Amino acid sequence: MVNTWIAATLVAVIxxxxxxxxxxxxxxxxxxAIPHGAFGGAAGAVLIGVNPIAGLGVFAVGGALGIGWLGRxxxxxxxxxxxxxxxxxLGALFLSFSVEYAAAIYSLLFxxxxxxxxxxxxPIAGLGxxxxxxLAVLYRPLMLTSIAPDVAEARGVGAQRIExxxxxVVALAATMTVPVVGVxxxxxxxxxxxxxAGSLTRSPRNAIALSVLLALAxxxxxxxxxxxxYLPVGFFVGTLGALSxxxxxxxxxxxxxxxxxV
Amino acid sequence: MNQVLHALFAPGFFASDRVHAALxxxxxxxxxxxxxxxxxxxxxxxxxxxxxxxxxxxxGSAAFLGGANPLWGFMGIAIVAAGxxxxxxxxxxxxxxxxxxxxxxxxxxxxxxFLYLDATSSSTTGxxxxxxxxxxxxxxxxxxxxxxxxxxxxxxxxxxxxxxxLLSSLSSDLAAARGVPVRAIGIAYLVIMAVAVSLAAETIxxxxxxxxxxxxxxxxxxxxxxxxxxxxxxxLIGVAAVWLGIVLAYDSYYWPPAGxxxxxxxxxxxxxxLFYLAAGALTxxxxxxxxxxxxxxxxxAASGCAEHPGAAV
Numbered sequence: 001m002v003n004t005w006i007a008a009t010l011v012a013v014i015x016x017x018x019x020x021x022x023x024x025x026x027x028x029x030x031x032x033a034i035p036h037g038a039f040g041g042a043a044g045a046v047l048i049g050v051n052p053i054a055g056l057g058v059f060a061v062g063g064a065l066g067i068g069w070l071g072r073x074x075x076x077x078x079x080x081x082x083x084x085x086x087x088x089x090l091g092a093l094f095l096s097f098s099v100e101y102a103a104a105i106y107s108l109l110f111x112x113x114x115x116x117x118x119x120x121x122x123p124i125a126g127l128g129x130x131x132x133x134x135l136a137v138l139y140r141p142l143m144l145t146s147i148a149p150d151v152a153e154a155r156g157v158g159a160q161r162i163e164x165x166x167x168x169v170v171a172l173a174a175t176m177t178v179p180v181v182g183v184x185x186x187x188x189x190x191x192x193x194x195x196x197a198g199s200l201t202r203s204p205r206n207a208i209a210l211s212v213l214l215a216l217a218x219x220x221x222x223x224x225x226x227x228x229x230y231l232p233v234g235f236f237v238g239t240l241g242a243l244s245x246x247x248x249x250x251x252x253x254x255x256x257x258x259x260x261x262v
Numbered sequence: 263m264n265q266v267l268h269a270l271f272a273p274g275f276f277a278s279d280r281v282h283a284a285l286x287x288x289x290x291x292x293x294x295x296x297x298x299x300x301x302x303x304x305x306x307x308x309x310x311x312x313x314x315x316x317x318x319x320x321x322g323s324a325a326f327l328g329g330a331n332p333l334w335g336f337m338g339i340a341i342v343a344a345g346x347x348x349x350x351x352x353x354x355x356x357x358x359x360x361x362x363x364x365x366x367x368x369x370x371x372x373x374x375x376f377l378y379l380d381a382t383s384s385s386t387t388g389x390x391x392x393x394x395x396x397x398x399x400x401x402x403x404x405x406x407x408x409x410x411x412x413x414x415x416x417x418x419x420x421x422x423x424x425x426x427x428l429l430s431s432l433s434s435d436l437a438a439a440r441g442v443p444v445r446a447i448g449i450a451y452l453v454i455m456a457v458a459v460s461l462a463a464e465t466i467x468x469x470x471x472x473x474x475x476x477x478x479x480x481x482x483x484x485x486x487x488x489x490x491x492x493x494x495x496x497x498l499i500g501v502a503a504v505w506l507g508i509v510l511a512y513d514s515y516y517w518p519p520a521g522x523x524x525x526x527x528x529x530x531x532x533x534x535x536l537f538y539l540a541a542g543a544l545t546x547x548x549x550x551x552x553x554x555x556x557x558x559x560x561x562x563a564a565s566g567c568a569e570h571p572g573a574a575v
Contacts, residue, residue, distance in 0.1 A: 028363030029309035073542055077308035078480040082535055084312070085473040089531030092467075096525045185374075188367030195360045232378045238371025242364045246350075 004223060006121055011177040012189065012219040014128040016212030017135060018173045019190035021166065023198050025146045029077055030067060030167065032187040033084035035174035037063045039183045040091025047094045057175040063087055064167035072160065120179070127176040134169050142166060143204065181219075185234040189215055192241020196248040214244065272513045283403055284508050284526070291462050292474060292500030294413040297420065297493045298458040299479035301451060304431045304489070310347055310452065312472040313362050315459045317343040317369030319468040323376035333405065336468075337460040343369060344452035348445075409461055416454050427451060428489055466504075466527045474500055477534035484541040503533040 022031040038060035045055025063083055070079035135142070145152040145162045152159060177186050193214035197207045222236035275281055302311050318340035325335020343365050350361035420427065430437035430444045438444050455475070462471035482495035511526035 023360055026359040028359045029312070032309075032312075032363065032366065073546075074480065074484070075303065075306065075308075077306055078303060078476055081308040081312055081472050081476040082480070082538060085477070085531050086535045089473070089528045092525045093528040096522075096528075182374075185370075187363070188370065191360065191363040191367060195364065232371075232374040234374035235371040235378075238367040238369070238374070242368040245360075245364055249350075 001227075003118055003121060005220075007124060007180045008219045008223050009216060010121070010124050010128050011180050011186070012215040013212055014131055014173050014177055015186065015189035016193055016215035017132055017208060018170060019194035019215065020197065020204075020208045020211045021135065021142060021146065022170065022190050023194040024143075025166070027166075027170075028187075028191050029080045031170055031190050033067070033080045034060050034063050034167070034171050035178050035183045035186050037084045037087030037091075038171070038174055038178065040087040040089075040094065043091045043094035043098075047098050053175065053179055056178060057171075059087055060171035060175045061168065064171040065164070068160070068164045068167055071163075124176045124180065127172055131169050131173050134165070134172075138162065138165055138169075181237070182234055185237050188234070188238045188241045189219065192237075192245055193218055196241075196244045199245070199248045199252055218244070270513075271509060272515060275509070275512050278512075279403075281508065281512060283406065285505060287406060287409055287465055288504035288508060289501045290410055290413050291465050292478070292504045293497040294416055295458050295462050295471070295474040296478045296482070296496035296498075296500040297417060298455055299475040299477075300482065300489060300492045300496050301420075301427060301431050302455060302475055303479045303483055305451070307358075307452075307455070308472070308476045309359065309362050310344075311455055311459060311475045313347070313366035313369070314340045314343055314452075314456050315463050315468040315471045315475075316366060316373070318456070318460055318463060320369050320373035320376055322463070322468070323373060327376060327379060331405075333408070333460060333464050336463060337457060339369070340456035340460050341453050344456040345449060348449045348452055405464065409464065412457055412461055416457050419450070419454060423447060423450065466530055473531045473534045474504075477531075477538055478503065481534075481538045481541040484538075484545050499537055500534075503530050503537060506533055 019031075022028060038056045041055035041057070041059025041062075042052035043055070044059075045052045066083045067080050070083060141152065141157045141162050142165075144155070144157055145159050149159060152162075173190075174183075174186055181189065194207075194211040196214055197210035201207050201210060218237055218240045222233050222240060225231075225236050226233040299311070302308060318336040321339025322332035322336035324339070326332045328335075346365050347358070347362050350357075350365070426437065426442045426447050429440065430442050430447045434444050437447075459468075459471050459475060462474050466474070478499035479492065479496040481499050482492040486492050486495055507526050507530035510529045511523055514524040514529075515522070517524060
């Protein structure tokens, strides 16, 4: 059970930090698509007898690069949608080839927080540190391209390269946390707390800190209630995320007498 | 000639009832999603389209658990989600992005709940997974009238609102200035999209319904700038992808490795993707040729004519 708390904490910290930038850049679709599509890679890996996490990583990175490439030549949301469905289509193909391993793959959809082996904790922590380090290095150009893309372009900041770097960070975060909380959950944990934090405070540093705190609170509460009720963790994370954001919006609207910006 | 036909269509293709049903339902769904999808792409709501499909699968699972037809559960919850997305989303694209994300997250949480309940209450491998991935060959004949009726109704509603929808999609400010009820049109459109996605999900599965709602319309918009033309072309491309996918899936029955055929949804998605890339390549070549023509006409080039500004799709 201790492993569960440690894993949940690590995942929440990564989600809180990465999620802040996801919400800022309006990249919720990409944050959903990359982990979701990566699931297809896990199915393929199981098919050829390789560790599913490796397959997950390959598809996550491939998906990130693919979305970046398609997005350059066409609409961004179209690129994301098509990359996502292609990866999922491949996943469906791989799944159809190997019926006996289906159960292991389905657990990737919703995660196994309540059963994390000890040897997975170190890689999760390592890759989490790598994500946060990458974001720290990219912080200034990332903020500039997110908030004022014209100014960034005028200053010669390569928006494409920053975008690719950011997508790769999302892919990295997804790869390590997806096996723990599942493909469909990682995304909720990235959006809910960060969106709530963003509507409560203007300062980026406060927002990141608040986002991490909210993510931790969400995950701890969800794990605790899930443990008591035997209902899936994902259900509580998704619901808490939506409720906390709704609550934050209502609260700031009452305080300022008008709808709060996101 | 016979040999060519035998090579293309595995034996029994034209005689099979399931194939007939698949071809008819597939074509109807492709036409509806193609038309609806053109506006989805223009409005930049591909995420919402995908989200509605996944949230709908929670409703479909719930309906199935309760003994009802999944299609109605799917559509019910998708429509509720559409309303929520519009209410929470306001007008800023990033706010809409977050709202869609949160509704999707909550919906997926519900889906997790139902998958769990379904797995513990019965020994089936999971109706949710079937809803997520679907099977065109398993469409029941009884659903065909409902599917056709819903498709026709959706297309009629869109035809009635066509001008208002087009204007508010291209420029919401201009539409508002001209008295178009932009908010109401927005909600109505999301509801139509919920219905279209539900129909598509019933046939090729929730996750891959996104492919038909986004792919053929985006391809069509790359090939033609006129929205009316795009509606038709999107439908045709969708039908082509679905029918070709059915043929390939049927032919693949004896292919390695498993000997029970490759999923039709895989073929449809792969074809949709290939058509999109092909359209991109064609427009790229056409643009390059146009640029070369401008460059070799020195008089015109000197006057500083800009490249034809078309919205990249």
